[in-house]
Amino acid sequence: MLEPVLNKTREKLMLATEHLLYTDGLARLTTRAIAREAGVAEGALYHHFKDKAALLLAIVRDRMSDFREMLDGLPLQVGQRTVRENLEQVLQTAYGSQHKIAPILCSLFADRKLLASVQKTLAECGAKPQYPVEVVAAYLAAEQRLGRVAQDIVPRAAAQSMIGGGFHAAVFDHLLGQELSAASPRRRAQETVRTALSGLEPRVSDTCPVRATGA
Amino acid sequence: MLEPVLNKTREKLMLATEHLLYTDGLARLTTRAIAREAGVAEGALYHHFKDKAALLLAIVRDRMSDFREMLDGLPLQVGQRTVRENLEQVLQTAYGSQHKIAPILCSLFADRKLLASVQKTLAECGAKPQYPVEVVAAYLAAEQRLGRVAQDIVPRAAAQSMIGGGFHAAVFDHLLGQELSAASPRRRAQETVRTALSGLEPRVSDTCPVRATGA
Amino acid sequence: MLEPVLNKTREKLMLATEHLLYTDGLARLTTRAIAREAGVAEGALYHHFKDKAALLLAIVRDRMSDFREMLDGLPLQVGQRTVRENLEQVLQTAYGSQHKIAPILCSLFADRKLLASVQKTLAECGAKPQYPVEVVAAYLAAEQRLGRVAQDIVPRAAAQSMIGGGFHAAVFDHLLGQELSAASPRRRAQETVRTALSGLEPRVSDTCPVRATGA
Amino acid sequence: MLEPVLNKTREKLMLATEHLLYTDGLARLTTRAIAREAGVAEGALYHHFKDKAALLLAIVRDRMSDFREMLDGLPLQVGQRTVRENLEQVLQTAYGSQHKIAPILCSLFADRKLLASVQKTLAECGAKPQYPVEVVAAYLAAEQRLGRVAQDIVPRAAAQSMIGGGFHAAVFDHLLGQELSAASPRRRAQETVRTALSGLEPRVSDTCPVRATGA
DNA sequence: AATGAATGAGCTTTCATTCAT
DNA sequence: GATGAATGAAAGCTCATTCAT
Numbered sequence: 001m002l003e004p005v006l007n008k009t010r011e012k013l014m015l016a017t018e019h020l021l022y023t024d025g026l027a028r029l030t031t032r033a034i035a036r037e038a039g040v041a042e043g044a045l046y047h048h049f050k051d052k053a054a055l056l057l058a059i060v061r062d063r064m065s066d067f068r069e070m071l072d073g074l075p076l077q078v079g080q081r082t083v084r085e086n087l088e089q090v091l092q093t094a095y096g097s098q099h100k101i102a103p104i105l106c107s108l109f110a111d112r113k114l115l116a117s118v119q120k121t122l123a124e125c126g127a128k129p130q131y132p133v134e135v136v137a138a139y140l141a142a143e144q145r146l147g148r149v150a151q152d153i154v155p156r157a158a159a160q161s162m163i164g165g166g167f168h169a170a171v172f173d174h175l176l177g178q179e180l181s182a183a184s185p186r187r188r189a190q191e192t193v194r195t196a197l198s199g200l201e202p203r204v205s206d207t208c209p210v211r212a213t214g215a
Numbered sequence: 216m217l218e219p220v221l222n223k224t225r226e227k228l229m230l231a232t233e234h235l236l237y238t239d240g241l242a243r244l245t246t247r248a249i250a251r252e253a254g255v256a257e258g259a260l261y262h263h264f265k266d267k268a269a270l271l272l273a274i275v276r277d278r279m280s281d282f283r284e285m286l287d288g289l290p291l292q293v294g295q296r297t298v299r300e301n302l303e304q305v306l307q308t309a310y311g312s313q314h315k316i317a318p319i320l321c322s323l324f325a326d327r328k329l330l331a332s333v334q335k336t337l338a339e340c341g342a343k344p345q346y347p348v349e350v351v352a353a354y355l356a357a358e359q360r361l362g363r364v365a366q367d368i369v370p371r372a373a374a375q376s377m378i379g380g381g382f383h384a385a386v387f388d389h390l391l392g393q394e395l396s397a398a399s400p401r402r403r404a405q406e407t408v409r410t411a412l413s414g415l416e417p418r419v420s421d422t423c424p425v426r427a428t429g430a
Numbered sequence: 431m432l433e434p435v436l437n438k439t440r441e442k443l444m445l446a447t448e449h450l451l452y453t454d455g456l457a458r459l460t461t462r463a464i465a466r467e468a469g470v471a472e473g474a475l476y477h478h479f480k481d482k483a484a485l486l487l488a489i490v491r492d493r494m495s496d497f498r499e500m501l502d503g504l505p506l507q508v509g510q511r512t513v514r515e516n517l518e519q520v521l522q523t524a525y526g527s528q529h530k531i532a533p534i535l536c537s538l539f540a541d542r543k544l545l546a547s548v549q550k551t552l553a554e555c556g557a558k559p560q561y562p563v564e565v566v567a568a569y570l571a572a573e574q575r576l577g578r579v580a581q582d583i584v585p586r587a588a589a590q591s592m593i594g595g596g597f598h599a600a601v602f603d604h605l606l607g608q609e610l611s612a613a614s615p616r617r618r619a620q621e622t623v624r625t626a627l628s629g630l631e632p633r634v635s636d637t638c639p640v641r642a643t644g645a
Numbered sequence: 646m647l648e649p650v651l652n653k654t655r656e657k658l659m660l661a662t663e664h665l666l667y668t669d670g671l672a673r674l675t676t677r678a679i680a681r682e683a684g685v686a687e688g689a690l691y692h693h694f695k696d697k698a699a700l701l702l703a704i705v706r707d708r709m710s711d712f713r714e715m716l717d718g719l720p721l722q723v724g725q726r727t728v729r730e731n732l733e734q735v736l737q738t739a740y741g742s743q744h745k746i747a748p749i750l751c752s753l754f755a756d757r758k759l760l761a762s763v764q765k766t767l768a769e770c771g772a773k774p775q776y777p778v779e780v781v782a783a784y785l786a787a788e789q790r791l792g793r794v795a796q797d798i799v800p801r802a803a804a805q806s807m808i809g810g811g812f813h814a815a816v817f818d819h820l821l822g823q824e825l826s827a828a829s830p831r832r833r834a835q836e837t838v839r840t841a842l843s844g845l846e847p848r849v850s851d852t853c854p855v856r857a858t859g860a
Numbered sequence: 861a862a863t864g865a866a867t868g869a870g871c872t873t874t875c876a877t878t879c880a881t
Numbered sequence: 882g883a884t885g886a887a888t889g890a891a892a893g894c895t896c897a898t899t900c901a902t
Contacts, residue, residue: 245891245892245893246892246893246894247892247893257893257894258894258895258896260894261893261894266893266894267893267894
């Protein structure tokens with residue numbers, strides 16, 4: 001009665017589901033297990049969600065909201081602050097979200113029903129380019145036009161690398177059951193952006209006898 | 216008698232499995248369906264593979280062999296040819312393999328038994344750094360020591376981006392059911408390497424007068 | 431509402447299982463057959479029992495409860511009533527129980543999983559001497575110390591014979607599909623005890639002139 | 646060629662089967678396991694035996710031959726030597742055989758097809774009273790008529806106890822996975838016979854003053 | 861005689877979903 | 882809204898037996 005929101009069955013089901021997803025994986029995510037973890041009856045799930053797929057979808061949407069907001073705001077940052085700051089902020093959020101939704105997203109391969117649901121939802125939910133890589137690529141292209149990004153790079157390739165790198169790390173973290181991508185989202189975002197910005201090619205300043213690492 | 220190899224039951228099972236995996240997903244990948252698709256009895260599967268997990272593993276291993284070989288040869292390329300050539304070659308192979316194995320890899324999230332099997336196999340199959348990102352990162356670090364790669368970038372971040380970008384593209388291609396990553400592996404590898412090499416920061420040669428992005 | 435207990439699914443499953451066990455044997459005792467016989471769905475079995483082994487174990491335990499109680503009370507009878515009465519009572523109960531559980535017990539040989547389950551349960555269920563022969567042997571030894579049983583006999587041999595004789599009869603009754611041990615448990619208990627008490631050696635009173643059997 | 650008998654496939658199959666039966670139980674006694682253990686192909690079994698049941702039956706018959714001979718000779722011992730000697734010899738052989746065939750016999754409960762086979766075989770193989778208990782009971786009755794056994798005991802009860810006791814011990818030895826019936830067949834036979842001969846009732850010679858045990 | 865890949869019916873078990881209470 | 886027993890289809894896997902070689 002004191003926590004009218006958190007104690008709601010619907011909320012309990014979502015929290016329980018998320019918890020089980022991270023601890024046991026989708027294969028063990030049975031409606032029975034969810035109900036037990038949530039402390040409610042099995043049937044209760046069907047009062048709040050059409051079916052199991054709807055429950056998962058609700059979680060994906062909920063856990064992506066931060067990221068979505070960040071993406072929605074990215075076009076407004078074109079020409080603002082520094083490219084470095086903008087990219088770091090977006091990647092940091094992306095890496096956090098990816099860690100949460102990667103296992104769910106990947107699991108979709110195992111269940112065509114869920115996959116179909118999500119495909120439909122993804123298609124109808126976003127007006128235009130709801131796909132993170134697209135948004136970042138569009139941002140980079142816009143900055144390119146402003147001269148704040150090099151002319152000879154491929155925006156989509158850069159976006160794909162930075163976003164995709166985080167996704168890959170998240171997937172393998174879960175796959176191998178440990179934190180392989182050792183660093184925090186924040187640090188990884190910084191390193192990734194710094195590396196992407198300066199490029200791999202050695203600078204003139206790199207006088208082979210080594211001048212090294214800082215600007 | 217003209218195709219003594221392809222007509223073997225074992226081969227038929229692997230091909231059927233791969234086909235079903237791409238068309239129906241792991242959820243529909245029942246031993247019964249595999250047998251029907253392969254045109255053999257269900258029990259035959261268990262003559263050639265310990266269980267369903269072993270069958271999937273065999274496919275993953277088989278489809279990754281090109282990639283694996285490429286990775287194994289990468290350390291030998293340190294200091295050879297150009298960094299661009301080496302990276303392009305490795306990424307092209309990676310992108311091709313990823314397209315084949317990403318859905319299988321992701322599906323593992325849905326089945327702890329399969330996951331456990333694969334983790335064991337992955338652990339024992341590779342002597343040391345069997346993880347592609349590690350290999351590429353090690354390569355970049357080596358080139359860095361030779362002065363063929365900029366001193367101030369983070370090898371691991373670069374490797375993670377380039378390899379992970381391809382993985383992400385493969386996953387979403389399959390997820391959304393279409394070729395989102397429009398370009399061919401070859402073209403994507405080239406674009407990715409070019410972008411990564413030169414970096415996002417605008418060059419002095421870049422006509423734009425702006426000072427841009429730096430710290 | 432008059433028989434609230436017997437109509438319960440759990441009860442129906444146990445009765446159906448017992449019935450099938452006697453009519454068809456363990457080999458035909460499939461979960462499908464049990465469900466059909468009980469008039470419930472196959473899945474219902476798994477609401478009431480962890481698995482098939484647990485169901486069988488429940489039956490064994492239930493059908494042995496009479497016997498178990500009798501055994502538990504036996505130590506208290508030492509020195510009470512007559513040895514004849516005590517043994518007759520225990521054997522009568524034993525013979526009844528054995529007829530019910532012998533086929534189940536024997537069937538365990540055919541299924542290591544069931545066997546392991548039962549061994550565990552048997553080990554943990556009984557405080558100390560849960561093995562009938564031990565209990566009866568201990569009783570006889572106690573009576574021996576009171577002088578109510580001959581000094582020169584081996585209590586364990588006597589117990590093994592009396593208990594084991596019933597078991598053997600039960601097994602072969604079921605094996606040969608007919609009532610070979612013609613007499614009722616009561617009558618058999620009486621005959622066995624009378625024979626065991628007086629011994630095979632001819633008495634002086636036995637009119638026959640022969641001296642016979644001695645060492 | 647040097648060991649023309651033991652190297653025969655048929656012999657190897659029987660030995661392998663017996664070995665597996667004692668180590669793994671009937672549940673693990675698959676035709677594949679037998680073939681592997683025997684070092685022959687799976688199909689070979691069906692060249693030498695009609696089916697798996699026939700193989701088991703052959704083993705039962707073979708391993709009981711000692712006991713069978715002993716039983717067949719028992720009627721001829723009536724009035725010969727001492728009752729004690731005759732019983733000890735028969736029981737010692739019985740206890741040895743029972744240890745070998747008890748697990749097979751019991752396993753029959755799990756397979757009606759095998760059971761039916763054996764019932765048929767048992768029925769047709771013995772002219773008259775092929776059932777051990779019957780034979781021993783008949784022997785005791787005969788000795789009773791000669792006055793070498795007490796008049797007031799029930800031969801069938803005595804036979805059932807002595808034979809059945811051994812069977813029970815053999816079954817539980819296998820069931821519990823250890824040698825519970827600690828003593829050797831020889832020693833157990835001696836103790837059983839001594840106890841059965843003298844009876845449980847205390848003798849006058851027994852120092853204890855009590856009169857005890859029933860009318 | 862011997863082989864062993866192939867068969868396929870049949871097993872135990874799981875689990876999303878329903879519905880009477 | 883909440884409950885949880887019941888459902889029953891479908892899964893992965895086993896194994897006695899056959900048969901082309």
